[in-house]
Structure formats: C-alpha cells, structure tokens
Amino acid sequence: xxxxIIMVGSELISGDKYDINGPYLAGSLAAIGIDVFRxxxxxxxxxxxxxxxxxxxxxxxxxxIIVTGGLGPTKDDIxxxxxxxxxxxxxxxxxxxxxxxxxxxxxxxxxxxxxxxRQALIPRTAELLKNHLGTAYGYILRHEDKILAFMPGxxxxxxxxxxxxxxxxxxxxxxxxxxxxxxxxHVFGLSEVAIESLITAPLEEFECLKTAYLPSLLEVTVRLxxxxxxxxGIMEQATAVIxxxxxxxxxxxxxxxxEQAVGNLLRKRGMTLALAESxxxxxxxxxxxxVSGSSDYFLMGLVxxxxxxxxxxxxxxxSLLKEYGAVSSEVAARMAEGAREAAGASIGLAVTGxxxxxxxxxxxxxxxxxxxxxxxxxxxCKGFRFRGSREDIKALTAQNAxxxxxxxxxxx
Amino acid sequence: xxxxIIMVGSELISGDKYDINGPYLAGSLAAIGIDVFRxxxxxxxxxxxxxxxxxxxxxxxxxxIIVTGGLGPTKDDIxxxxxxxxxxxxxxxxxxxxxxxxxxxxxxxxxxxxxxxRQALIPRTAELLKNHLGTAYGYILRHEDKILAFMPGxxxxxxxxxxxxxxxxxxxxxxxxxxxxxxxxHVFGLSEVAIESLITAPLEEFECLKTAYLPSLLEVTVRLxxxxxxxxGIMEQATAVIxxxxxxxxxxxxxxxxEQAVGNLLRKRGMTLALAESxxxxxxxxxxxxVSGSSDYFLMGLVxxxxxxxxxxxxxxxSLLKEYGAVSSEVAARMAEGAREAAGASIGLAVTGxxxxxxxxxxxxxxxxxxxxxxxxxxxCKGFRFRGSREDIKALTAQNAxxxxxxxxxxx
Numbered sequence: 001x002x003x004x005i006i007m008v009g010s011e012l013i014s015g016d017k018y019d020i021n022g023p024y025l026a027g028s029l030a031a032i033g034i035d036v037f038r039x040x041x042x043x044x045x046x047x048x049x050x051x052x053x054x055x056x057x058x059x060x061x062x063x064x065i066i067v068t069g070g071l072g073p074t075k076d077d078i079x080x081x082x083x084x085x086x087x088x089x090x091x092x093x094x095x096x097x098x099x100x101x102x103x104x105x106x107x108x109x110x111x112x113x114x115x116x117x118r119q120a121l122i123p124r125t126a127e128l129l130k131n132h133l134g135t136a137y138g139y140i141l142r143h144e145d146k147i148l149a150f151m152p153g154x155x156x157x158x159x160x161x162x163x164x165x166x167x168x169x170x171x172x173x174x175x176x177x178x179x180x181x182x183x184x185x186h187v188f189g190l191s192e193v194a195i196e197s198l199i200t201a202p203l204e205e206f207e208c209l210k211t212a213y214l215p216s217l218l219e220v221t222v223r224l225x226x227x228x229x230x231x232x233g234i235m236e237q238a239t240a241v242i243x244x245x246x247x248x249x250x251x252x253x254x255x256x257x258x259e260q261a262v263g264n265l266l267r268k269r270g271m272t273l274a275l276a277e278s279x280x281x282x283x284x285x286x287x288x289x290x291v292s293g294s295s296d297y298f299l300m301g302l303v304x305x306x307x308x309x310x311x312x313x314x315x316x317x318x319s320l321l322k323e324y325g326a327v328s329s330e331v332a333a334r335m336a337e338g339a340r341e342a343a344g345a346s347i348g349l350a351v352t353g354x355x356x357x358x359x360x361x362x363x364x365x366x367x368x369x370x371x372x373x374x375x376x377x378x379x380x381c382k383g384f385r386f387r388g389s390r391e392d393i394k395a396l397t398a399q400n401a402x403x404x405x406x407x408x409x410x411x412x
Numbered sequence: 413x414x415x416x417i418i419m420v421g422s423e424l425i426s427g428d429k430y431d432i433n434g435p436y437l438a439g440s441l442a443a444i445g446i447d448v449f450r451x452x453x454x455x456x457x458x459x460x461x462x463x464x465x466x467x468x469x470x471x472x473x474x475x476x477i478i479v480t481g482g483l484g485p486t487k488d489d490i491x492x493x494x495x496x497x498x499x500x501x502x503x504x505x506x507x508x509x510x511x512x513x514x515x516x517x518x519x520x521x522x523x524x525x526x527x528x529x530r531q532a533l534i535p536r537t538a539e540l541l542k543n544h545l546g547t548a549y550g551y552i553l554r555h556e557d558k559i560l561a562f563m564p565g566x567x568x569x570x571x572x573x574x575x576x577x578x579x580x581x582x583x584x585x586x587x588x589x590x591x592x593x594x595x596x597x598h599v600f601g602l603s604e605v606a607i608e609s610l611i612t613a614p615l616e617e618f619e620c621l622k623t624a625y626l627p628s629l630l631e632v633t634v635r636l637x638x639x640x641x642x643x644x645g646i647m648e649q650a651t652a653v654i655x656x657x658x659x660x661x662x663x664x665x666x667x668x669x670x671e672q673a674v675g676n677l678l679r680k681r682g683m684t685l686a687l688a689e690s691x692x693x694x695x696x697x698x699x700x701x702x703v704s705g706s707s708d709y710f711l712m713g714l715v716x717x718x719x720x721x722x723x724x725x726x727x728x729x730x731s732l733l734k735e736y737g738a739v740s741s742e743v744a745a746r747m748a749e750g751a752r753e754a755a756g757a758s759i760g761l762a763v764t765g766x767x768x769x770x771x772x773x774x775x776x777x778x779x780x781x782x783x784x785x786x787x788x789x790x791x792x793c794k795g796f797r798f799r800g801s802r803e804d805i806k807a808l809t810a811q812n813a814x815x816x817x818x819x820x821x822x823x824x
C-alpha cells in the first residue's frame with residue numbers, strides 16, 4: 001500500500017509559506033510502514049483539488065489519499081465542497097462536530113459562530129477525526145477501493161490529529177505495514193563527502209541496510225534504514241561500525257539534539273555552565289534552555305553587546321579591548337573567564353565575532369568569530385571565519401560553541 | 413501562463429527533509445507575474461517522474477514546467493533519463509557542460525570523474541543553464557507547446573541558477589507577465605477571524621484586490637494583492653483603510669520583522685534597551701540582535717536562570733523571591749528595573765515564567781509567564797498563561813515581550 005498526500009492552500013504555491021505538513025505526514029506514515037508515492041500541492045481552487053483527488057485515485061499502487069488544508073471557516077476553504085463533489089456523498093451536519101464548534105466558538109467570538117458552523121457540514125458516511133486544538137474536524141471517507149482522509153492545514157492541529165486520530169484509525173483498518181528499522185547519527189565537523197568516504201567501505205557487508213545523508217547548515221544526519229526488519233541485530237552491528245568510523249564527530253543519535261547532548265554531559269560530570277555571548281546575542285542560551293531541566297546546570301548567560309557591558313560584568317579590561325579589539329581571542333578568553341567567575345560556574349563559554357553584514361574590516365572580515373572556554377582544566381580558544389548571512393553566522397557560531405563545549409566535556 | 417513545479421527526490425517524500433525549493437521558486441515566479449498552478453513531489457523513480465511530466469503537460473493552462481532534483485552524479489539521479497524518455501530527444505554530450513564538470517572535479521576527487529561526466533549527457537536541442545556553484549548544469553527544452561526547465565535539487569545551486577539563468581531566460585522568451593502589486597501587514601494580538609471581521613466591510617469597495625490571511629504561531633499576515641496593476645493608487649487607499657481598521661495591532665508591514673519594528677522605534681526615540689530573561693533563556697536577545705546595527709540601542713541582556721543570578725546581577729531581593737516566587741509579577745518588575753539600572757539603559761524588559769513541561773504547579777501551571785517593562789514613564793507588568801510545547805511557550809513569551817515593548821514605545 002502506498003499513500004498520496006495532497007496539500008491544499010494557495011499560500012503553499014505562492015511562495016508565502018514553507019510546507020511542514022508533507023514531510024511530517026510522510027515521516028508518520030513511514031513509521032507505520034506506509035510509503036508515500038507522491039505529494040501534490042494545489043491552491044484553494046475546487047477544480048485543482050478535484051483534479052488532485054482524481055489523479056491520486058487513478059494511481060493503482062495508491063490505496064490511501066491524505067488531504068490537508070481548506071477545512072477552515074472562511075469562504076476560501078472549499079476542500080470539503082470538492083470532496084463532496086468528487087465522491088458524490090452529500091454534505092450533512094454532523095452533530096458531534098457542530099457541538100464541538102459551538103463549544104469552542106462560544107468562548108471566543110460570537111460573531112463568527114455562523115461561519116464556523118459550516119465546519120460541521122461533512123460528507124455523509126464520514127468517520128470523524130477529532131480536533132483537540134481547533135474547530136476543524138477531519139474525516140475519513142471510502143471512495144471505490146481507496147481511503148480518503150481529510151485534515152486541517154494548520155500544522156499543530158494537523159499533527160495532533162494525525163497522531164491521535166488518523167494513525168490509530170489506519171492501524172485499526174489494518175493498513176499499517178511493518179515499520180522499517182531506522183537509526184540516525186548526527187555528525188558535526190565532517191562534510192557529507194568525508195563521511196561517505198569514511199563509512200562506505202565498513203558498511204559494505206550490511207547489504208540490506210540503506211544509508212541516507214541529510215546535510216543541513218549545522219550538521220549532517222546519516223540515517224540507516226532496513227526495510228526487512230532487523231534480522232540478527234544487524235542494525236546494532238552497523239551502529240557499532242559507524243560509531244567507530246566517525247567517533248567524536250557523532251554528537252548525538254536519533255532524536256537527541258546538540259543541546260541535549262551537551263546538557264547530558266554537563267549533568268553527568270556534575271558541572272555548571274555560564275555563558276558570555278556577544279555576536280550570538282542570546283542564541284546559545286536559547287538553545288541550552290530549549291532542554292527541559294537545563295536549570296540544573298545552566299546558571300547564567302550574559303549578553304554583552306556593548307564594550308561597557310563587557311567591562312562591567314565580565315571584567316574585560318578596557319586596555320584589552322583597545323589593544324586587540326572586542327573581536328579577538330584575547331577578549332574571548334577573558335569573557336569566558338569573566339562569565340565563569342561571575343556565576344561561580346565550572347565552565348565559562350564565550351563567543352565574540354562579527355555577524356555582519358556591516359562591521360567587517362580587512363583584518364577582521366564579516367564572519368570572523370572567536371570562541372573560548374574556561375574551566376579548571378585550563379582555557380582554550382578557537383578562531384573561525386564563517387560565510388553566510390547574519391543569521392547563518394550566528395547559527396554557525398552557536399553550533400561550533402556547543403560542539404567545542406561538548407568535545408571538552410568528553411575529554412574531561 | 414501558469415507554471416507547474418515538479419520536485420524529484422526520494423528524501424522529499426520520506427519525511428527526511430523539508431522542501432525549500434518549491435516556495436522559493438513559486439516566489440521567484442510570482443515576482444515576474446507567473447502563477448504556480450501545482451507543485452508535485454515524487455521520488456527518484458523514472459515512472460513517477462515521467463508521470464508527473466505527463467500530468468504537467470496535460471494541464472491546458474500550464475505553459476511552463478520546472479523540474480528540480482535528480483541531476484546529480486549518482487545512480488539514483490535519473491531525471492535526465494526520464495526527460496529524454498518523455499520528450500523523445502536523445503541524450504548527447506554537451507561540450508560546455510563536460511568542460512565544466514572536468515574543471516570542477518579535477519580539483520576535487522579524481523575517482524568520481526567518470527560518474528560526474530554523466531552530468532554532461534543532456535537532451536539534444538537543450539538550452540543550457542549554467543551552474544555557478546556545482547557540477548550539475550540545468551537545461552531548458554521545448555516539448556510540444558510547453559517549456560520544460562530542469563535544475564539541480566541542491567537548494568543553493570538551484571536558487572543561484574534560478575536567479576542568474578532561469579528567470580532571465582524566461583524574461584527573454586517573453587514569458588514574464590506583469591508582477592502583481594502586493595502589500596503585507598503583520599498583525600499581532602488579533603485572531604484571523606477577528607481581523608477578517610474588522611477589515612472585510614471596509615475593503616468591500618476594493619473589488620480588484622485579493623485578501624489572504626496567513627496565520628502562524630506568532631502573527632497573522634494579511635496580504636493584499638492586485639493582479640491588474642495598481643490603477644489610481646488603489647493599493648495606497650486600501651493600505652490606509654487597513655491601517656485605520658487594525659491600528660496598533662499592525663506591528664510591521666511588508667518585509668519588516670517585529671524586532672526591526674522595535675529597533676526602529678528605539679532608534680527614533682533615541683532610547684537604549686537592557687534585557688533580563690529567565691524562561692526565554694536568551695531568545696529575546698537573539699531576536700533583537702538578528703537586526704544589523706542593533707548594537708546602537710541594545711546594551712545588554714542578562715539570562716538569569718538561577719535565583720542566585722537574579723539576586724546578584726539584578727538585585728532581586730531574596731525575600732521577594734521567597735514571598736512571591738521567581739515566577740511572579742513582583743519579581744518580573746524588579747528584574748526589569750534591575751536590568752535597566754545595571755546597564756544604564758532607558759528601558760528594561762524582563763520575562764519570567766514556566767516553559768515546562770516540568771515545573772508547573774496548581775497555582776502556576778506550565779505556561780504562566782510575567783513580562784515587565786521599566787522606564788522613566790513608569791513600570792508596567794502583564795501576566796500570561798500560554799499553551800503549547802516548551803519551545804512554543806518560549807516563542808510566545810518573546811513575541812509578547814517584544815510587542816509590549818513596541819506598544820510602550822509608540823505611547824512614549
């Protein structure tokens with residue numbers, strides 16, 4: 001059984017919005033052994049939606065068609081009209097959906113009640129998919145030998161509905177296949193080509209595993225997958241091979257993020273962290289505190305954008321700033337020490353740099369960054385020259401700072 | 413003339429990767445007056461690619477089909493084979509492309525030269541699209557009354573090729589229409605439905621304008637567009653109508669972000685800002701410093717995750733923390749004052765809250781947040797109860813804090 005995903009929304013074909021529903025649904029379906037054959041994105045036009053339903057149903061391999069978007073209360077939202085026209089099922093008011101809409105709209109905005117009541121008009125014979133977050137119920141229809149599922153386009157509502165309603169219903173209907181075994185490795189500091197050259201030969205004996213490389217600005221994810229179930233611990237063996245080949249460059253596996261990996265190491269070592277951020281403006285602290293429970297090891301961050309703040313809070317001597325400039329290894333090292341002392345933390349981590357697009361010079365062009373660590377084991381500092389937009393340079397600085405901290409913690 | 417975008421890549425239908433090529437291309441085409449009718453995403457399968465080309469060509473309104481992906485050197489990359497099979501043009505070696513591949517691969521990796529040379533096999537009659545960043549040349553074919561363009565899937569290469577090669581070629585071919593006039597309003601503090609009820613009636617007289625609502629977690633974007641060119645300043649009139657109807661709730665227009673709007677106001681007022689962040693962990697500072705030149709008004713941020721840091725750096729009395737708790741309007745207000753004093757800034761902005769998922773209580777459940785402002789005009793503090801994930805709560809806290817600051821600056 002294969003699936004087709006149809007996304008409805010004029011904003012998705014006008015360049016106004018990135019789609020996150022398609023990849024999410026494809027991933028959820030893959031996890032229950034259903035492959036996606038095609039994703040089609042069309043605007044809020046009845047003819048286009050019906051056309052997409054028609055080609056989806058014409059595909060012999062496809063048994064499941066999932067449509068997202070166009071279930072809202074405004075007059076743009078015409079997916080249900082298109083579904084009714086395509087399948088021939090008349091629209092009727094579903095009491096459960098009507099009650100749901102009324103209960104939600106009551107506490108919000110009376111004027112719009114009438115518009116929202118349209119959302120309870122759903123094709124006859126539909127199995128309802130509850131919306132736990134908003135007014136738009138989804139539903140499942142049978143059409144000839146295909147199953148058609150309709151869900152709202154708002155990503156949070158769609159994702160919640162997929163997880164709590166759609167996927168269980170597909171399982172109940174016996175549509176779930178055997179999920180592939182997968183294992184992901186998050187790699188930092190090696191390019192896709194370098195990783196490939198390190199692991200291709202050692203992985204040759206694992207013929208039944210597929211290797212995928214997913215590069216992004218901040219990491220390369222290597223993903224192994226086995227379609228045939230994991231006979232005889234093959235995945236474990238391959239995992240050991242990859243860990244050996246890539247070693248410290250694997251900063252985390254599966255769902256673990258860089259900031260979680262760093263947090264786990266700090267907790268394990270019983271150490272605390274203080275930050276001094278200049279060019280990242282708070283991004284490193286933001287990432288560290290994306291981890292629940294980070295208050296156990298994260299004491300404080302100082303975002304010292306001005307020289308005065310660097311001097312006042314981190315005791316960076318004005319003479320140091322004058323002699324070497326705020327963007328220098330000397331100032332970075334002093335900032336790391338200053339943060340550590342000020343917070344009484346085990347480790348101080350500091351960054352200073354030129355994120356651009358203005359502020360560069362011949363000696364220190366945009367992208368020049370220094371990252372420093374201070375701890376009982378001594379201080380270290382590293383210089384970088386990043387390329388990219390202001391946001392890229394901030395993101396690369398934060399990732400490199402976290403990775404430097406991670407490697408130092410492993411070494412301790 | 414409408415366009416169809418076909419994206420080829422198994423990673424795009426497996427949930428492994430978000431697509432950014434589709435929205436980028438759609439936006440580039442919209443800017444030269446070409447609407448996208450449909451975006452289709454298929455895996456690296458010859459049958460699926462040919463099928464997508466066939467349905468694209470079957471669409472009467474569609475004159476232009478743009479295919480991205482599958483032009484690489486590995487055996488997965490079969491888009492060109494599919495293009496040749498579909499159009500009937502034989503593949504021939506294009507000397508210019510071959511020279512290009514050889515010059516690039518020479519300085520990289522000799523082993524893969526043979527694989528890369530396949531990239532110079534391109535259908536006869538093709539107009540080449542140069543790749544300034546990688547080995548994969550793109551190309552344009554005529555097929556019956558349609559124009560088919562093929563480009564690599566790697567986003568940086570594709571975007572560069574689109575901008576420097578494809579769009580100019582489409583213009584040369586006389587395919588560019590008149591770009592629509594558009595105007596965007598970024599709204600905070602009003603729901604999509606509330607906005608619609610405020611502006612639908614006043615906009616009724618502007619029949620030739622289309623209104624689109626693009627809601628996200630942190631704002632609703634209202635977008636007006638006129639296809640027919642902007643006769644007699646209609647867009648200006650409609651802009652005045654929307655500004656009047658939505659007033660202060662419009663925090664920015666067009667490409668301006670919340671942090672830019674806040675920065676512009678601070679600069680205009682000649683004021684400086686200091687931050688004290690608890691639950692946001694640095695996110696507000698990160699956003700403020702996403703604006704180039706923010707060092708003119710942003711002095712310092714203190715990320716005070718621990719109570720000790722709150723006391724030490726912001727002079728929050730331990731008794732206050734004991735009596736009201738760290739998450740309270742009293743402590744938020746003191747943090748804002750403390751940040752302002754410590755930095756000698758015109759304005760102090762502080763947030764404290766429970767981002768969850770742990771740490772909530774009956775009195776102060778997860779999502780409880782207090783935001784405070786301190787300035788010469790006095791102090792203000794506002795309490796919130798947000799819902800969502802840890803990251804949502806952090807994001808909502810930052811957005812509300814920036815908006816509170818923005819409204820205060822307007823009032824000053």
